[in-house]
Amino acid sequence: DGGITQSPKYLFRKEGQNVTLSCEQNLNHDAMYWYRQDPGQGLRLIYYSQIVNDFQKGDIAEGYSVSREKKESFPLTVTSAQKNPTAFYLCASSARVLGTYEQYFGPGTRLTVT
Amino acid sequence: QQQVKQSPQSLIVQKGGISIINCAYENTAFDYFPWYQQFPGKGPALLIAIRPDVSEKKEGRFTISFNKSAKQFSLHIMDSQPGDSATYFCAAKGEYGNKLVFGAGTILRVKS
Numbered sequence: 001d002g003g004i005t006q007s008p009k010y011l012f013r014k015e016g017q018n019v020t021l022s023c024e025q026n027l028n029h030d031a032m033y034w035y036r037q038d039p040g041q042g043l044r045l046i047y048y049s050q051i052v053n054d055f056q057k058g059d060i061a062e063g064y065s066v067s068r069e070k071k072e073s074f075p076l077t078v079t080s081a082q083k084n085p086t087a088f089y090l091c092a093s094s095a096r097v098l099g100t101y102e103q104y105f106g107p108g109t110r111l112t113v114t
Numbered sequence: 115q116q117q118v119k120q121s122p123q124s125l126i127v128q129k130g131g132i133s134i135i136n137c138a139y140e141n142t143a144f145d146y147f148p149w150y151q152q153f154p155g156k157g158p159a160l161l162i163a164i165r166p167d168v169s170e171k172k173e174g175r176f177t178i179s180f181n182k183s184a185k186q187f188s189l190h191i192m193d194s195q196p197g198d199s200a201t202y203f204c205a206a207k208g209e210y211g212n213k214l215v216f217g218a219g220t221i222l223r224v225k226s
Contacts, residue, residue, distance in 0.1 A: 004157075031212055040123065042203060042218040043158070050211065058213075090157050094212045101146045101212050105157030 003027065004106035006091050011111045013085075021076045021109045023091030030096040032074035033103065036060060037088040046089075049074055050096065078111065085113045118206050120217025127224050133191040135220045137204035140185065146207035148214070149178065149189045151200050158203060162189070194224045 004025045013019045031050050035043040045058030049068040063082025068074055078085045088110050092103040120137045127133045148163035164171045164178040171178045177190040191198055204217040
């Protein structure tokens with residue numbers, strides 16, 4: 001089955017700890033994205049990557065870091081500098097083909113920091 | 115900052131009724147307007163999308179109406195069913211790349 005996997009589904013961490021969220025896709029998509037979802041605020045873009053070894057900050061990148069060493073993988077690290085890390089995190093990918101714009105989303109990881 | 119404003123925040127519709135969700139944007143460079151459907155605990159999935167050179171697009175019970183001069187677009191769900199109960203997001207894409215700007219979402223509940 002082609003798609004995007006995110007693991008784990010639920011993640012619990014103590015305040016002050018860094019945590020890495022996994023995102024893997026087998027759709028052969030060049031572009032990948034990380035969003036944060038909070039109630040009533042829609043999806044806000046954290047980081048995105050158009051191609052391997054390249055990524056750009058989105059609208060709310062502070063306190064987060066990413067890497068893109070492989071086409072299939074785009075892990076997100078939530079650092080202790082992120083002031084309010086508890087949220088639902090969504091990874092997405094899209095093809096870089098002219099006229100194709102659909103983003104495919106993974107099932108999400110719910111992170112709780114206490 | 116690029117924005118897409120979505121309303122209402124929540125909506126309750128009787129089974130068989132019409133659900134209408136509205137979005138407005140400011141950036142005239144947006145060139146692709148998708149709607150995503152999200153069920154609780156799941157990732158969003160593309161429902162239907164429209165380009166600005168088209169005023170309406172219909173897929174089954176779902177229709178997008180697009181008003182370029184007013185910079186508004188809306189989703190109409192005809193014959194709404196309890197299975198349509200979900201959160202709906204409108205979005206818009208700028209002219210470069212595939213980055214999307216999302217509205218805040220509308221929680222739809224269809225009462226049976």
